[in-house]
Structure formats: structure tokens, C-alpha cells
Amino acid sequence: MTGTGPGTGIPAEHRLIYALDRMTLAEAIASVRRLCGVIKIFKVGPALIYEGGLQAARQIAQAGGDQGVRIFLDMKTWDIPETVRNTLDAIEQFGAGTVLFATLHAQALTRNAAVQPQAKRSFKLLAVTHLTSLGQADLAAMGIALSVGDYVLRMAERARESGCDGVICSGEEVGRIKARLGAAFLAVTPGIRPGGASVSQEDQQRIVTPRQAILNGADYLVVGRPIREASDPLGAAQAIQAEIADALRERG
Ligand code: C5P
DSSP, X not given: OOSBOTTTOOBGGGSEEEEOOSOOHHHHHHHHHHHTTTOOEEEEOHHHHHXXXXXXXXXXXXXXXXXXXXXXXXXEEOSOHHHHHHHHHHHHHXXXXXXXXXXXXXXXXXXXXXXXXXXXXXXXXXXXXXXXXXXXXXXXXTTOOSOHHHHHHHHHHHHHHTTOSEEEOOTTTHHHHHHHHOTTSEEEEOOBOTTGGGSOOTTOSSOBOHHHHHHHTOSEEEEOHHHHTSSSHHHHHHHHHHHHHHHHHHHO
């Protein structure tokens, strides 16, 4: 699969990010070796970092050999500005060349305490707006009267004002974010379920298919269980890549 998808010039085969969840470092490395012909970006979360530190991220990227594998470091930092800055400095110092994306929580951002300037970062910084496992009732329980769509948009605005490169949101909110904040502000969408409502959502509440996420304007799709738990993970990844490529052509 080659070519760049229309819009932001991202190579089509880079748009699928595989979440290396519920596996040891050894299993993650084996998984990257099996899938790196089809997937180029792998998401590493706290469990793998607790096991092997940022060195684990480097080992995982190296498992891709000459395939140009890069890491989505999903630590979802949520702290005071000084600690956030320290965290980002550490990612820069220890992860440069390996880490392509890192995440923090949009709620922790304030306009007057912006994260370090984009020019100084070798990675893209993404803000989590509202976890895709949460819905309207969860916002209400937190005492927030906004609709999910309005809340996610507000968090996205804060993220852009604070100097983030984009957000994590569900495929349902992408269209409004792109319309308000422009095509260059990245939208990365988990909560992807090929086959839509006919498949198990597990703990996810706001789900869309790969096709719908791309048609709504998503730049990158994060997928975990639909690949990991498939009887043929490589085949599942290839099918999602094909669906993304078709949707990019349809998006035009
Ligand atoms: O298995 P599944 O495809 O549901 O995995 C989705 C991945 O995306 C998980 O690794 C989860 O941590 C991550 N994620 C999410 N919702 C967010 C941000 C990240 O599901 N808002």
C-alpha cells in the first residue's frame, strides 16, 4: 500500500496505529516483528514502560528493523504545568528519534502555562479530550453540563491554544474539530470497531468503523483488541489498512 491520503499528506499505511496492550515486552517485540510490514506506528502504554522504561519503546521500534517503525507513547500525563514540562523534556531527551506521538490530558492544560514550544519538540503532542470509554452520563457525573461533542470541542480548543499538535477524540467528534480548528490540527481516534455495532464494544462507548473515522476526517486510527484478539491479527490489520485506503479515496 502506498501513497499519501488526501488532506494532510500522511502516508496511508501510517494511519493505522496498533495498541500493544496486555502483552509483555517480549510479546510486544514479537508482535512488531510480525506486523511491521503492514503497520508502522505502535502504541506503548504504561504497562510496557513500567516493565522496561523508555528503553522498551526503543527496543520495540528497533524490532521493526528497516521498516521505519515509530512509537506512540501513550502515558496520558495529567499534572501541574511544571511537571508536564519536565515530562515532555524527558521524552525529548530519551525518546528522540523513537517517539512520534506522546499524550497528555487536555484538562491539565491552561493557556497561560503552555507546553514547551512545538519548534523544540521532535514528537507530536496530543491531548486526550474525553476517553472513548466515557459517555454523556460520565460527563454529567463529573458535574459537566455540556454535551460530549461540545466538551470535546472545548478541550480541543484548549489543546490548540496550549500548543498541542492535535487531540485524541472519538470518530464521532472529528468532523466538528476539523471544521473549527482546521485540517492541520491532528485528530487521532481510538474506539475503532471494524463491523461497527455488530462487534463487541468491550469497555468503549463511542465507537465508529475505520471507514467512518476516515470519512469524518480522522488523521490516525488507534486499534487494539480488533487486531490483537483476531484469529489472524495480520489479516485483520491488512483488512483495516484496506478499509482506510478505500475511505481515503472516497474522502477525495
Ligand atoms: O482495544 P481497543 O481498540 O479498544 O484499544 C484502544 C486503545 O486506545 C487503548 O490502548 C486505549 O488506552 C487507547 N485510548 C482510548 N481512548 C482514548 C485514548 C486512548 O481507547 N481516549
